[in-house]
Amino acid sequence: MSFSNNLKENVIRSAGVDPKKCMKCGKCTATCPNGNEMEYKPHQFVYMVEKGDIEPLMNTDSIYKCLSCFACVERCPRGVEPAKFIEAVRVAKIRKQGENHLKADMIPDLLDEDLPQQAIVTAFRKYSK
Amino acid sequence: MKFSYYPGCTLKTKAKELDKYARLSAEALGIDLVELENWQCCGGAYSMAKDEIASKLSSVRALAAAKEKGQDLVTLCSACHNVLKQVNNDMTTNEDMINRVHNYMKDEEPYNGETKVIHFLELLRDVVGFDKLKEKVVNPLGGKKVAAYYGCLLLRPSKIMAMDNPENPTIIEDFIRAIGGEPVVYPYRNECCGGYIALEDKNNAIKKSTLVMESAEKNGAEEIITACPLCLYNLNKNGAVELPVKYFTELLAEALGVKGEN
Ligand code: SF4
Ligand code: SF4
Numbered sequence: 001m002s003f004s005n006n007l008k009e010n011v012i013r014s015a016g017v018d019p020k021k022c023m024k025c026g027k028c029t030a031t032c033p034n035g036n037e038m039e040y041k042p043h044q045f046v047y048m049v050e051k052g053d054i055e056p057l058m059n060t061d062s063i064y065k066c067l068s069c070f071a072c073v074e075r076c077p078r079g080v081e082p083a084k085f086i087e088a089v090r091v092a093k094i095r096k097q098g099e100n101h102l103k104a105d106m107i108p109d110l111l112d113e114d115l116p117q118q119a120i121v122t123a124f125r126k127y128s129k
Numbered sequence: 130m131k132f133s134y135y136p137g138c139t140l141k142t143k144a145k146e147l148d149k150y151a152r153l154s155a156e157a158l159g160i161d162l163v164e165l166e167n168w169q170c171c172g173g174a175y176s177m178a179k180d181e182i183a184s185k186l187s188s189v190r191a192l193a194a195a196k197e198k199g200q201d202l203v204t205l206c207s208a209c210h211n212v213l214k215q216v217n218n219d220m221t222t223n224e225d226m227i228n229r230v231h232n233y234m235k236d237e238e239p240y241n242g243e244t245k246v247i248h249f250l251e252l253l254r255d256v257v258g259f260d261k262l263k264e265k266v267v268n269p270l271g272g273k274k275v276a277a278y279y280g281c282l283l284l285r286p287s288k289i290m291a292m293d294n295p296e297n298p299t300i301i302e303d304f305i306r307a308i309g310g311e312p313v314v315y316p317y318r319n320e321c322c323g324g325y326i327a328l329e330d331k332n333n334a335i336k337k338s339t340l341v342m343e344s345a346e347k348n349g350a351e352e353i354i355t356a357c358p359l360c361l362y363n364l365n366k367n368g369a370v371e372l373p374v375k376y377f378t379e380l381l382a383e384a385l386g387v388k389g390e391n
Contacts, residue, residue: 010340016179016223033321034339037330064329068174069321070285074295081286087177110328114366116143116358122173122325125184 008052008090015088019050021078028072038062042072049085050125054092061092064101066067068122094129130256132247133202134162137209138170143359144206149203150378156267158257162203166195171212173323182229183292188216189230193240201245203377205250206359210248211282211290217242218289218385248283249301251292251379257308267307267386275380276313276350278300278338278341280360281321295319300338303353304377308384317344322363331367338363342370354380 012019028042029035035042040062044058048057057063073081094100107120140148155162168231169187176184190212195202197239204210219226221242223361247255253262279298298319302312322341323334342364345353354377365375382388 014178014180016157020218033323034326034333037333046329065279065326067321067326068177069281069324071281071321073177074285074287076211081177091176091178091181112366114143114178114362115328116139116362117170118137118139118144118206118357118359119325119362120173121138121170122208122359125174125176125327 005056008049009022011049011054011088012118013093015049015084017079017081017084019046019080019085020052021098022046022080023078024078028076028080031071031075033069033071034065034067037067042066042086042087045085045089046080046082049089054089057089062102063093066090100129131160131161131163131200132252133170133198133200134164135168135191135204135209135213136164137168137176137204137206139208139358140206144361144376147356147358147376147378148193150376150382150388153390154378154385156253156386157382157387158262160252160257163198165191167203168194173208173212173288175212175215179223179226180225181211182372185212185216185219185226186230186233188213189220189234189240192217192220192242192246193234193236194245195244200246201248205248205249205356207248207280207282207355210246210356213246213248215286215289217244217246228331233351235291248292248356250283251303253304253307253381254300258328260302262304263309263366264309266308268384270305270380270384271309273310274313274349274351275310276282276315276345276348276353277305278322278345278360278364278374279290279319280352280355280357281319281324283356284319301377304381305354309318310379310380310390313345313348313350315344315348315350317341323367324359324363327359327363329366334363334367335369338368339370342368342372346370346372
């Protein structure tokens with residue numbers, strides 16, 4: 001089994017959902033509040049994971065653009081739940097050594113006096129291991 | 130009536146009012162919220178990756194502690210509520226995770242999703258009842274036009290959160306009516322404020338929060354209420370519209386005449 005096949009299987013297992021159920025309606029991308037900021041959009045994550053084309057997804061900033069709003073999870077008519085693929089790819093990426101997107105020493109510059117702790121812990125959960 | 134209560138980290142720091150007004154109101158309504166001992170931060174976001182397990186243990190501990198007390202677990206922060214409910218769902222559906230958690234925690238009585246997690250709003254609707262709440266109101270809002278901002282985390286994913294219809298919710302509107310206000314329904318009430326993106330992409334949070342506030346304002350809102358500290362922050366700080374944004378518990382305490390108490 002090639003490396004990319006392994007990676008594909010890992011991502012699908014980690015996501016726990018089935019990309020083959022996608023009927024390519026694009027609703028996930030249409031409803032995504034941050035789709036405009038993504039190079040690869042939610043429906044492309046689904047398609048590319050199904051194809052095993054994971055490397056470009058690992059290397060795009062789009063994995064840090066998902067807001068975890070669960071809109072695509074809720075509204076996908078086929079129960080594909082695309083954000084789960086974005087999450088699975090992001091987790092595969094930040095688990096690698098040295099791939100944290102947010103480091104603790106970056107935090108002080110990002111703070112303002114009203115920023116709730118919730119924002120910081122969430123960003124860490126999403127960006128770092 | 131006694132409930133276990135999970136405040137979460139933000140309610141101990143930047144969102145003290147959300148917590149304080151909930152406690153005062155609960156007392157006035159005859160509800161005893163008992164804060165869990167030694168609770169740990171839920172992490173703020175539920176990881177959708179099925180093999181992310183360590184980061185979900187703090188939630189399992191809180192759920193198991195409530196089970197030990199034989200009490201339902203009340204939450205207030207939308208994010209804590211979302212994380213605890215989703216992890217609780219994992220503890221009945223994700224077999225691999227269940228096994229790993231049991232092996233790791235080695236509790237005498239393993240936790241299997243028994244605890245019922247209820248949001249403070251559900252407590253008002255399902256335990257107190259909005260009709261009963263209305264009877265207890267001493268300072269009604271006087272028909273003030275209030276917009277409920279649900280955001281993302283209270284409602285979605287609806288098959289797990291099961292609080293309300295995710296596209297046409299009514300729980301906060303019914304709450305507003307019960308305390309004498311007039312609810313304003315607007316299309317962006319369940320769209321995202323930008324959430325934690327505020328940390329690294331402020332302009333993006335400004336765009337999203339402004340959309341929400343413009344939508345509320347356009348539909349006649351005089352005020353917006355929320356249950357989420359991060360929503361409140363984004364709308365207040367990043368929304369380019371001058372509308373007051375408050376925690377729903379503040380309006381509740383005011384209506385019950387207990388706001389000035391400590
Ligand atoms: S909404 Fe669901 S079915 Fe439609 S493109 Fe997205 S993943 Fe596929
Ligand atoms: S969960 Fe992420 S990918 Fe899905 S709609 Fe929200 S921001 Fe977009």
